[in-house]
Amino acid sequence: MDFSNIQVNRLKDKASPSFLSLKDMIRSWWKLRDRKIVAGKNVVVKEYVEISICNTGNLIIGDNTFFHARCWLLLTMPNPKVQIGKWVFFGRNTIIACKNNIRIGDFTIFAPNCYVIDHEHGLSQADIILNQKSVLKEVNIGRDCYFGAGTIVLGGVSIGDGAVIGAGSIVTKDIPEYQVWAGNPAKFIRLR
DSSP: OOGGGOOOOOOOSTTSTTOOOHHHHHHHHHHTOSTTEEEOTTOEEOTTOEEEEOTTOEEEEOTTOEEOTTOEEEEOSSOOEEEEOTTOEEOTTOEEEESSEEEEOTTOEEOTTOEEESEEEOOOTTSOGGGSOEEEOEEEEOSSOEEOTTOEEOTTEEEOTTOEEOTTOEEOSOBOTTEEEETTTTEEEEEO
16 A cells, blocks of 8 residues: 555544544644644644653654544653654544553554553562562554554554454554454454
8 A cells, every 4th residue: 555645534524523623723732832742733632631741751743643532641751752643543532651662653543442551560579569660662553553442552562554453452462464353362363
């Protein structure tokens, strides 16, 4: 597929989640004015979206990306960097939790209630879990991917271009390009 010539046609009716009101435009400008955020053109931030970025954080958002209501981008110490491509859609209540590095390719869609995290807690017996540092990993998501409602993507995985992940799945290992996976843990279902 030639991604350089893609034309996106979003619904424009008032009931569509991608409908853009004047309030949405003002809110988007207000939320994206932070110096740690580099946002492209026409990025939409709906109601109650939270963007929390530590002093060492860096958030890059491509053109025409859309954050539905109640999404949460949580970039916490030590050195989080989130890179989001263009025309990415984040469904309601989706959470991106980064301490290291998360990359999301162009034209990717997250249905509601998805969760992407690039780290896990230390589990040594030497100290209580609460005192242990996180184990840092990375998440790399390709272009034109689809994540069904409630999907969880754990740290240390790469998901190829065009992959489809079924609702309620937990991704614990790499997924090749143009494959459909589902389940807990996610397993190969078929080619797309």
